[in-house]
Amino acid sequence: MSPVSPADALLAVRDLVVRYGSFVAVDHVSFDIAAGETLALVGPSGCGKSSTAAAVLQLRRPDGGEVWFDGRELTALDERALRPLRPAMQPVFQDPYGSLSPRCRVRDAVAEPLRVQGRWDAERGPARVAELLDLVGLDPAYGDRRPHELSGGQCQRAGIARALAGEPRLLVLDEPVSALDPSLRAGVLNLLADLQERLGLGYLFICHDMAVVRHFSDRVVEMRDGKIVDER
Numbered sequence: 001m002s003p004v005s006p007a008d009a010l011l012a013v014r015d016l017v018v019r020y021g022s023f024v025a026v027d028h029v030s031f032d033i034a035a036g037e038t039l040a041l042v043g044p045s046g047c048g049k050s051s052t053a054a055a056v057l058q059l060r061r062p063d064g065g066e067v068w069f070d071g072r073e074l075t076a077l078d079e080r081a082l083r084p085l086r087p088a089m090q091p092v093f094q095d096p097y098g099s100l101s102p103r104c105r106v107r108d109a110v111a112e113p114l115r116v117q118g119r120w121d122a123e124r125g126p127a128r129v130a131e132l133l134d135l136v137g138l139d140p141a142y143g144d145r146r147p148h149e150l151s152g153g154q155c156q157r158a159g160i161a162r163a164l165a166g167e168p169r170l171l172v173l174d175e176p177v178s179a180l181d182p183s184l185r186a187g188v189l190n191l192l193a194d195l196q197e198r199l200g201l202g203y204l205f206i207c208h209d210m211a212v213v214r215h216f217s218d219r220v221v222e223m224r225d226g227k228i229v230d231e232r
């Protein structure tokens with residue numbers, strides 16, 4: 001059910017527009033996500049799902065519409081005002097190896113958001129990193145490894161630990177298991193479901209596998225040619 005006001009939702013997207021030159025990739029898209037809820041965004045390749053995700057995260061500033069997150073309208077904020085809000089809305093991308101620097105050990109990759117946010121505590125930081133790795137089902141000993149020394153599933157778990165470091169309230173999951181071996185997908189999806197329950201996270205879940213979508217989502221929004229064509 002839609003909240004009365006966009007300011008009451010965890011995320012409320014209103015009339016979102018993304019253009020590349022004269023091409024309209026996202027055409028007046030609106031939806032809400034509550035805390036603890038998963039909204040799946042589905043549709044054929046090129047229909048505007050990733051552009052919507054990037055505009056929600058303000059990684060690409062939208063060309064129109066509003067993005068309300070936790071009571072704030074993000075498109076009205078400049079980069080400086082957005083910075084402290086960014087840790088609360090985090091992406092998890094398809095390519096598990098792409099979201100971690102290849103030269104960086106896992107523990108440094110997970111610690112980095114804390115350092116960038118000025119929240120790194122030399123005494124308690126290492127224990128916090130170990131706690132985050134444990135939370136995603138990785139033995140903290142994996143902190144010593146580099147991405148190429150992990151399986152795809154382990155690497156995706158490390159990416160999720162990194163996303164959790166800033167204590168987010170919303171994760172934007174852009175095909176988070178599509179690049180994984182089918183045998184590893186259920187483990188990562190179960191982890192995401194468990195984290196949602198424990199932490200009350202909202203998920204914007206982009207996925208083309210309808211069996212996964214049905215199993216994993218509370219609501220589904222279907223896009224075509226930049227527009228929402230169905231909601232269920």
Ligand SMILES: Nc1ncnc2c1ncn2[C@@H]1O[C@H](COP(=O)(O)OP(=O)(O)OP(=O)(O)O)[C@@H](O)[C@H]1O
Binds near residue numbers: 020044048
């Ligand atoms: N940087 C860009 N410049 C120009 N056109 C772009 C750019 N990024 C995306 N597009 C176009 O915008 C449309 C929407 O792309 P988008 O990646 O958002 O779709 P998608 O639904 O996520 O597709 P996929 O499932 O293949 O990832 C496509 O036609 C794409 O070619």
